[in-house]
Amino acid sequence: MGKISWRPGTMVYPVPAAIVTVGADPSEWNMLTIAWTGTICSDPAMLYISIRPSRYSYPLLMKRGEFTLNLTTVEMAHATDWVGVRSGAEYDKWKKTGLTPLPGEKVSSPTIAQSPLSIECRVREVVPLGTHDMFIADVLNVRADERWIDPATGAFSLKDAGLLVFSHGAYYSLGDLIGRFGFSVKKEKKK
Amino acid sequence: MGKISWRPGTMVYPVPAAIVTVGADPSEWNMLTIAWTGTICSDPAMLYISIRPSRYSYPLLMKRGEFTLNLTTVEMAHATDWVGVRSGAEYDKWKKTGLTPLPGEKVSSPTIAQSPLSIECRVREVVPLGTHDMFIADVLNVRADERWIDPATGAFSLKDAGLLVFSHGAYYSLGDLIGRFGFSVKKEKKK
Numbered sequence: 001m002g003k004i005s006w007r008p009g010t011m012v013y014p015v016p017a018a019i020v021t022v023g024a025d026p027s028e029w030n031m032l033t034i035a036w037t038g039t040i041c042s043d044p045a046m047l048y049i050s051i052r053p054s055r056y057s058y059p060l061l062m063k064r065g066e067f068t069l070n071l072t073t074v075e076m077a078h079a080t081d082w083v084g085v086r087s088g089a090e091y092d093k094w095k096k097t098g099l100t101p102l103p104g105e106k107v108s109s110p111t112i113a114q115s116p117l118s119i120e121c122r123v124r125e126v127v128p129l130g131t132h133d134m135f136i137a138d139v140l141n142v143r144a145d146e147r148w149i150d151p152a153t154g155a156f157s158l159k160d161a162g163l164l165v166f167s168h169g170a171y172y173s174l175g176d177l178i179g180r181f182g183f184s185v186k187k188e189k190k191k
Numbered sequence: 192m193g194k195i196s197w198r199p200g201t202m203v204y205p206v207p208a209a210i211v212t213v214g215a216d217p218s219e220w221n222m223l224t225i226a227w228t229g230t231i232c233s234d235p236a237m238l239y240i241s242i243r244p245s246r247y248s249y250p251l252l253m254k255r256g257e258f259t260l261n262l263t264t265v266e267m268a269h270a271t272d273w274v275g276v277r278s279g280a281e282y283d284k285w286k287k288t289g290l291t292p293l294p295g296e297k298v299s300s301p302t303i304a305q306s307p308l309s310i311e312c313r314v315r316e317v318v319p320l321g322t323h324d325m326f327i328a329d330v331l332n333v334r335a336d337e338r339w340i341d342p343a344t345g346a347f348s349l350k351d352a353g354l355l356v357f358s359h360g361a362y363y364s365l366g367d368l369i370g371r372f373g374f375s376v377k378k379e380k381k382k
Contacts, residue, residue, distance in 0.1 A: 002336075002337055003293065003296075003302060003309070003334040003335065003336060003337070004334065004335050004336075004337055004340065005296055005297075005332055005333070005334050006332070006333040006334075006335060007332075007333070008235070008236040008329075008330040008331060008332060008333060009236050009330065009333050010230040010233050010236050010238075010330075011262075011308055011310055011333050012207060012209075012228055012229055012230045012238050012260065012262075012310065013207065013262065013349055013354065014205050014206070014207060014354060014356045014365065015205070015206065015207075015229060015230070016203060016204065016205060016206075018203075035230075036229060036230045036231060036232075036233075037203055037229060038203055038206060038227060038228060038229030038239070039201040039203045039206070039226075039227045039241070040227060040239065040241045040320060040323065040325045041227075041241060041320035041321045041322060041323040041325070042201050042227075042321070042322045042323060043321050043322045044199070044320075044321050045199040045200050045201050046320055046321070047201075047203050048229070048231065048239070050230065050231045050232060069203065071202075071203075071204065074369055077369045077370060078370075078374075078375045079375075081370060081372065081373065081374055081375040081376075082375035082376065084372070085372075085373055085375065085376045086376070102194065105194075105196055106196075111194060117202055118194070119202055119203065129231060129232035129235075129237055130232045130233070130234050130235050130237070131232060131233045131234045132231065132232040132233060134231045134232070138199075139199040139200065139201075140199060141196050141197070141198075141199060142196070142197040142198070142199060142200050142202050143194040143195065143196050143197070144194065144195050144197060145193075145194060145195075146193055146194070146195055149195065156359075157359075158204055158358055158359050159358070159359075159361075159363070163204065163205060163358060164369070165205045165356060165365060165366070167349055167350070167354060167365060168347075168349050168350075169371060169372050170350075170368055170369075170370065170371045170372065171368075171369040171370050171371075171372075171374075172350070172365050172366050172367060172368055172369060173366030173367045173369060174205065174356060174358060174363050174365075174366050175356070175363050175364030175365050175366035175367075176363060176364045176366075177361055177362075177363055178265055178268045178355070178361075178362040178363060178364060179268060179269075179272060179361065179362050180360060180361045180362075181272065181275070181276075181357075181360050181361065181362075182272065182276055183269075183272055183362075184269045184270075184272040184273035184276065185272075185273065185276045185277070
C-alpha cells in the first residue's frame with residue numbers, strides 16, 4: 001500500500017463546527033457557522049476565522065470589528081448545520097433554530113446561551129487570501145457555561161458538554177479519551 | 192445556570208494533533224507535534240501552523256520554507272504525544288517512535304508513512320504574534336494513504352483511519368457520525 005497524491009485541498013481535520021455571532025445590538029444580531037478557525041497565538045490569546053466575503057454577515061463583521069466564536073455540541077448539531085447552510089438574508093436564524101442570544105460581556109456581539117463555551121474577540125487585521133478573508137483577532141474574554149463546570153473541582157469539561165467535531169464533510173461526536181497531554185512521558189517515567 | 196467569564200485563553204476545540212515534518216534531506220529531517228493549525232483559505236488551498244520560536248525545528252523551518260503537516264491516528268497517539276513533549280535536540284525522534292519518513296513529493300520535507308493524510312506546504316509569510324509565530328502557507332499537495340481509500344467507491348475515510356482529536360489538554364478518538372454537511376436541509380426537503 002502506498003500514498004496517492006491529490007491536488008491541493010483543504011484537508012486539515014478535525015476542526016470545530018463553530019457558530020460566529022455578530023452585530024452591535026439585538027436588531028442586527030446574526031450568526032453563521034464556520035469550520036475554518038483555530039488558535040494562532042497562546043499569549044496574547046489570539047485566534048482566526050476565515051470567511052467568504054459573499055456571506056451575509058461579512059459586511060457587519062467588517063463594520064463592527066467584533067465577534068463571538070461559540071463552540072457547539074451534538075445537541076446543537078442540527079441548528080449548527082442549518083445556520084451554515086441558510087442565509088441571514090432570508091431567515092431570522094434565532095427564531096428558526098431556537099438558539100438564544102445573550103448580551104455580550106466584553107463585546108457587543110451576543111453569546112449563544114446553548115453553547116458550552118463562547119470566545120469574545122476583537123478583529124485586529126483582515127487578510128484577503130482568495131475565496132476567504134482571514135480575520136486575525138484578539139481574544140478578549142472566554143465565557144463558559146456553568147453546567148459543564150464540576151462544582152467540586154472547578155474543572156470545565158467540553159467532553160461532558162458533548163462537543164461537536166467536524167471532519168471531511170461530516171459532523172461527529174467526540175469519542176473515547178485516549179490520554180492527556182504528556183501521557184507518553186508519564187508512562188516512561190514509571191519504567 | 193449562567194455563564195462564567197474567564198480571562199482570555201486558547202479554547203478553540205476540537206483541533207488536530209498533527210505532526211509537522213521539516214528538513215531538506217534525511218540527515219536533517221525532524222518532526223514536532225502541533226495543535227495550532229487550520230485551513231485559512233479554500234481556493235487557493237492555504238493553511239497556517241503556529242509555532243514557538245524556541246522549538247528545535249523552528250530555525251530549520253525558517254531556513255527551508257517548506258513543511259509537511261501529517262494528520263495522526265489513535266494508533267499513533269503515543270508517538271504523537273511523545274514527539275510534542277520531547278525535543279529533537281536530545282533525541283532521534285524517528286528511532287524513538289518508530290515513525291517512518293518517506294521522501295516528499297512536491298517538497299523536500301518527509302511524509303510520515305503511518306499518517307493517513309499528509310499535506311505538503313510552502314511557507315508564504317511568517318507573522319510574529321507573541322509566544323507563537325504564525326506560518327501562512329500554500330498547500331502544494333495532499334498525500335492520502337491508500338489503505339483508507341475504498342477501492343470500490345474511491346472514497347477516502349479519515350474516520351476509518353481512526354483520526355486523532357485534541358481537545359482541551361487531552362487526546363480523543365473521533366466518535367459517532369452525527370450527520371453529513373447539509374443534513375439539516377435535506378430533512379427539511381423531505382417534509
